[in-house]
Amino acid sequence: MAGWQSNIVMEEVTDPQELAKARALDERFDRNSAWLQAHIPEVYSRYRGKCICVAGEELFIADTPEEVLAQARAAHPEDNGSTLLRYIPLERMARIYADKWQVANV
């Protein structure tokens, strides 16, 4: 069986308009990420098993990503693209993310 082969191609973005648009979103995402980092203990202890979203430096909570995104996007349409979405695992435990490899379908 042939192994999995990456087809990823890397290119530099040179369009100045595209770069300027991206930088505006960068700043909004920075603020949402900083808000979450500052409120991590309360957010992560209260909302285990939930999906959270930070938009406009405001927290939204729901059971599914679709629900929480709908709330956040309705409240802060200007933050579209720069919202921070996370699922908070139900249990706290040590995590090993490495060694994820492709397996054959059977």
Next chain:
Amino acid sequence: MRINGKWLMCDDGVVRPMVRGEVLAGDDSWEWVEFLVDTGADRTVFSAATLAKLSLQPVTAHEGISGLGGGADSVIVETQIRLTRENSGKVVFRGHYAAVTELGSLDIDVLGRDITGFFTVIVDQPGDVICLLGQRHHYTIQHD
């Protein structure tokens, strides 16, 4: 080329190496995502939450992703990931990426070796450095 990351606090109070990037969504908008820099992961994998955020149509279903907890259902999506350079420029990675379909399978987006393999990767917690180096950037190990 230098792409900087950050050590960020996760839900369990553990600080992990992360790089921010944007992912092209199904409606051609860009969505920000924080990726775990995982030097052991063969490929980049989106969480189920991010998959929902992107609204991408899978190009292949039932791909397998395996880790310590066993296998996880996943799909393959075709999209682009954009990372920010040290000079505020952007570099884009086009191709096929895996995404898990169950929320509990993966709580964080993972940047794997299909992307990190383009770079020299520094993951230095004592020095508070996460970066991907390429082109004319390189590093030196010194002994004081």
